[in-house]
Amino acid sequence: MDNIVETNRTELSGTIITLPEYSHKSYGEIFYSMTVGVYRRSGYCDRIPVIISERLIWDIELAEGDTVQVTGQIRTYNEIVDGKNKLNIVVFAREFMPSGEGASDINKVYLEGYLCKPPVRRVSPLGREICDIMLAVNRMYNKSDYIPCIAWGRNAVYAGGLSVGTKIRVSGRMQSREYKKRLENGELVTKTAYEVSISRMEE
Structure with missing residues (x-):
């Protein structure tokens, strides 16, 4: 178990943007979804979706704007939306606690996995090198999370x-990153993509 956690670990400290709402029930345990905002040094706020068990929050009174700490793992799952396959990415909370006013924003991810698709290199409009990769990270019960x-x-x-x-x-x-997408009917809508921005990597 500890080894699995060490290959997929996320630490967040930020502000509640949306309060917990019922998500699903699994093996008798109720889970909620919420959004935690974490500010970068640039001032941009990453809006991180979090899935959390009822047992972690049942005795905590929460309000929008509260600062909290979340430790967990990145989880991914596929969902059919409008007949197309969509990869959903969330942080699955294992530990959760209020952090009080003045707490610093923290957004740290540690992953160990296998490259499961060919890397895609490109250049940004400002001329900066970019590479997109998909990482398969193993977890319990012979499952894997596919993390962009x-x-x-x-x-x-x-x-x-x-x-x-x-x-x-x-x-x-x-x-989190917002982008524009034009639908088949010509309507332009705003979508949000989630990914891990790499600061360090090694084989």
Whole structure:
């Protein structure tokens, strides 16, 4: 169990944006979904979706704007939306506690897994090297989470040379990113993508 946690660990400290709402029930345990906002140094707020068990919050009174600490793992699951497969990405909370006013925002992710798709290198409009990778991270019961990651600069060049099946360790942050998408009827809608922004990686 400890080994599984060490290959997929997320630490968040931020502000409650949306209060817990019923998500689902599994093996008699009730789970809720909520959103925690974590600010970057630039001032941009990453809105992180969190899934949390009722047993972690049943005796805690929460309000929007409260600061909290969450320790857990990134989990992914597929969902059919409008006939298409959508990969959902959340932080599954294992520990949760209020942190009080003045707490620093924290957004740390540690992953160890295997490259499961060929890396995709590209260049940003500002000329910066970028590389998108998909990391398969094992968890209990012979399951895996497929986690999209993005590398920048030297890390992007390094990631672009990796082969499918390569085992790597990465650290960084979980980020949210809004983008525009035009639907088949011509309507332009705003979507949110979630990914791990890599600050360090090694084989």
